[in-house]
Amino acid sequence: MTKSQTSVNEASLSKKVSIQERSVLVGDIIFVNGHGVNRTALTQRFAEGGYQVQETPHFLLFTRSEAPTTILAHWFSPEEMNAEIKHYIMYELKPMGLIQTSQDFGMVLSGLIGSFFPDDTRSAWHGYAAKTLQRFLLFLSTSRTPTLPAFDFYATIGTFATQYQRVCELCVGETFLDAGCESGFLPLIIAERIPFMSRVVGVDIRPDLFSVMRELANEQNLSTVEFVQANLLEDQLDQLGQFDTVTALAVLEHFSETEMYRVLTNLLRITAQRLIVTVPYEQEAESIYEHKQLFTREKLEAVGRWCLQTLDGKGRMWCEECDGGLLLVEKRPSTLAKLNIGNE
Numbered sequence: 001m002t003k004s005q006t007s008v009n010e011a012s013l014s015k016k017v018s019i020q021e022r023s024v025l026v027g028d029i030i031f032v033n034g035h036g037v038n039r040t041a042l043t044q045r046f047a048e049g050g051y052q053v054q055e056t057p058h059f060l061l062f063t064r065s066e067a068p069t070t071i072l073a074h075w076f077s078p079e080e081m082n083a084e085i086k087h088y089i090m091y092e093l094k095p096m097g098l099i100q101t102s103q104d105f106g107m108v109l110s111g112l113i114g115s116f117f118p119d120d121t122r123s124a125w126h127g128y129a130a131k132t133l134q135r136f137l138l139f140l141s142t143s144r145t146p147t148l149p150a151f152d153f154y155a156t157i158g159t160f161a162t163q164y165q166r167v168c169e170l171c172v173g174e175t176f177l178d179a180g181c182e183s184g185f186l187p188l189i190i191a192e193r194i195p196f197m198s199r200v201v202g203v204d205i206r207p208d209l210f211s212v213m214r215e216l217a218n219e220q221n222l223s224t225v226e227f228v229q230a231n232l233l234e235d236q237l238d239q240l241g242q243f244d245t246v247t248a249l250a251v252l253e254h255f256s257e258t259e260m261y262r263v264l265t266n267l268l269r270i271t272a273q274r275l276i277v278t279v280p281y282e283q284e285a286e287s288i289y290e291h292k293q294l295f296t297r298e299k300l301e302a303v304g305r306w307c308l309q310t311l312d313g314k315g316r317m318w319c320e321e322c323d324g325g326l327l328l329v330e331k332r333p334s335t336l337a338k339l340n341i342g343n344e
Contacts, residue, residue, distance in 0.1 A: 028070060033074065059075075074112055162323045175244045182204055197224055203228050203232070240270060250280065
């Protein structure tokens with residue numbers, strides 16, 4: 001994924017600011033860990049090398065026509081190496097034009113994380129995952145997760161922490177599956193917060209961080225957690241068996257409407273009691289996140305009604321606001337009644 005950068009033009013770097021050992025090359029961009037480095041001195045030296053600079057609170061972007069053409073320096077401390085970095089990538093680098101596709105986003109994230117341990121990428125990602133999990137657990141240990149400012153400061157961890165808290169409240173039974181789990185934090189959180197779970201599974205088509213998350217699960221003695229690579233569009237999903245609670249958080253918007261109903265059919269088939277879905281309410285589909293459709297409260301409720309029709313009316317549904325929309329489809333109405341949850 002990354003490799004140590006060995007071709008940075010020495011003439012463009014100050015001898016007093018040694019960053020050769022904390023830079024990595026990903027794609028055609030050199031990523032530099034600038035934590036503790038003098039920004040003014042670094043900017044001056046790159047300017048002497050013919051670079052133009054664009055500056056944000058967390059980044060310096062250096063560009064020129066000669067190779068290496070693009071150098072991105074960041075000022076995140078090791079303690080800030082967590083999923084909140086994704087927010088800053090979107091809000092500071094997208095306006096510069098550096099992030100235009102999901103591939104660009106993944107490349108930049110990989111470069112930033114890799115710059116913390118240029119010679120040991122696995123340790124870098126392990127540290128990133130461990131610190132992100134710590135922040136999730138910190139938020140979930142409080143009475144409420146942070147309130148989102150107008151510019152969505154906590155969009156990465158705070159939003160999902162709010163949704164994870166609600167999932168923990170709505171979770172039933174002893175088996176749990178998180179469909180489209182991406183990095184895989186929710187399965188670890190469920191196993192840690194609901195210790196009587198006998199099986200907790202994370203499923204995603206991309207297993208990029210699965211090996212790292214398995215290590216974290218072992219370190220936390222969360223023996224019930226497993227991760228499986230699978231395509232939610234394929235009927236073979238039911239080979240995993242049935243689960244009392246199934247979640248699909250921020251998943252449906254990644255599919256077309258036709259694909260979405262295939263995914264829901266597969267998820268309902270493996271749901272024994274409850275299916276919990278969350279979606280963002282956006283003004284326009286975010287292409288960098290590969291969103292393919294928009295949701296409103298009315299559309300989410302229509303999806304819930306479709307699920308009930310698929311179940312031949314043998315169930316109930318509930319729709320609420322949860323930093324976006326949350327839909328709960330209940331196959332066993334008696335459970336909903338006991339918890340005094342509304343019925344649509």
